[in-house]
Amino acid sequence: MRPSRRSLLLAAPLTALGLTACGGDDDTADTAGAEGPATAPAAAGRFPVTVEHALGSTTVEAEPQRIVCLGWGSQDVLWALDLQPVAVPEVAYGALEDGTLPWWEGHFDAATTQFLPNPDSGEVPFEQIAALAPDLVLAVYSGITETDYASLAKIAPTVAYPDQPWLTTWQDQATMIGRAVGRSAQAERLVSDTEADLAERAAANPDLQGKTFSYLYATDANLSVYLPGDPRVDMLHALGLVDAPGVTALARSTPTFYAEVAKERVRDLDSDLVVGYGGQTREQFVADPVYSTMPAVAAGAIAWLDDESLVSATSATVLNIPWQLDRLVPLLTAAAQA
Incomplete structure (x- = not known):
C-alpha cells in the first residue's frame, strides 16, 4: 500500500x-x-x-x-x-x-x-x-x-x-x-x-546533535523517503539532526516532498539513525531481510512510530508540536543512543 x-x-x-x-x-x-x-x-x-x-x-x-x-x-x-x-x-x-x-x-x-x-x-x-x-x-x-x-x-x-x-x-x-x-x-x-521550545529541547538532548537520519515510509514491498521541506524532516532539523547523504542527493533531483526508492536500494539511505512508520510494525521492519541490511536498523538505532496519532501530529502545527515532541524526542534519543 x-x-x-x-x-x-x-x-x-x-x-x-x-x-x-x-x-x-x-x-x-x-x-x-x-x-x-x-x-x-x-x-x-x-x-x-x-x-x-x-x-x-x-x-x-x-x-x-x-x-x-x-x-x-x-x-x-x-x-x-x-x-x-x-x-x-x-x-x-x-x-x-x-x-x-x-x-x-x-x-x-x-x-x-x-x-x-x-x-x-x-x-x-x-x-x-x-x-x-x-x-x-x-x-x-x-x-x-x-x-x-x-x-x-x-x-x-x-x-x-x-x-x-x-x-x-x-x-x-x-x-x-x-x-x-x-x-x-x-x-x-x-x-x-514554539521555536524557542524546539531550541530548548535540542539543547537538552545533545545526543541528537549532528546525527544523520533518514525518515522512511516502509511497507513489505515499497519504500519512500521524506525530503527536506517536509514538516517531519524540518522538525528533526530543528532538533539538531542532519540529513543522510543519500537523502541530500535525492533532494537535489526530486521536486516533491518525498521520493520513492526501490526497496533493494535502501542502503542508499544509510544514516546514524532511522525514523519511520508504515505498513509494518517495528518488529517486522527490523526482521525484514532487506531493511535489516541498514547498519542503523541492525544496531537498533530506530525511532519507529507505531502510534497513528503521533504520525498524524508530525504534520506539525503550533498547537500539536508540544504534544508531538513530548512523545517523539524520547524515541529519537533512544535511537541516537543505540
Whole structure:
C-alpha cells in the first residue's frame, strides 16, 4: 500500500509569497518593522486585511465570525489563537473514537464545529460549505486547485497555500492565518514561543546533535523517503539532526516532498539513525531481510512510530508540536543512543 496524500502531507521551506495589509494592518498598533511587532491586544485587529497566496490575493473586510477550514492544520492555528471554526475536515488517520485528535482536547466543540469530508478524497464539499454561510475559508495547507479556489471565492474570501499545494510550513500556516483573522502579533508570538521550545529541547538532548537520519515510509514491498521541506524532516532539523547523504542527493533531483526508492536500494539511505512508520510494525521492519541490511536498523538505532496519532501530529502545527515532541524526542534519543 502506498502512503496516502494525508499520510504524506508536506511543508516547504519558509517561502511564503508575502502578507500585506490593506487599510488597517492587524492586531498590532503598528505594522511590524525593524523594531519587531507591536504588542497591542490580539482582539484589537484592524480590517480590511489582504493576504497574498499562490492562487491570488484575498481581502478580508471585517473580523471573520464563521470560519471554515480545509486541508490540514488550520483549525489548530485557530484554536491556538482562541478562535472557533464552524467546520473542520474529518480525521481519518490517528483519530480518537470521537473523531478528534488528542491535542484537540479542550479546543474542539462539537456544538459549534461540524466535520467536512476528509481531504484524502480530493473533493471539496462546496454545497456543505456554502450552507454554513462562512465569512472566511482557510485552505492554507491544502491541495485545492485553481478551479476549487474560484468556486470557494464565490462563497467567501478564501486563503490558499503560499506556494505549492500541500507545501506550507507550520510557521507560515500560523502567520498567514493570524493575518487573515486580524491576530498577527499573537500568531507571531506563538511561532517564536514554539521555536524557542524546539531550541530548548535540542539543547537538552545533545545526543541528537549532528546525527544523520533518514525518515522512511516502509511497507513489505515499497519504500519512500521524506525530503527536506517536509514538516517531519524540518522538525528533526530543528532538533539538531542532519540529513543522510543519500537523502541530500535525492533532494537535489526530486521536486516533491518525498521520493520513492526501490526497496533493494535502501542502503542508499544509510544514516546514524532511522525514523519511520508504515505498513509494518517495528518488529517486522527490523526482521525484514532487506531493511535489516541498514547498519542503523541492525544496531537498533530506530525511532519507529507505531502510534497513528503521533504520525498524524508530525504534520506539525503550533498547537500539536508540544504534544508531538513530548512523545517523539524520547524515541529519537533512544535511537541516537543505540
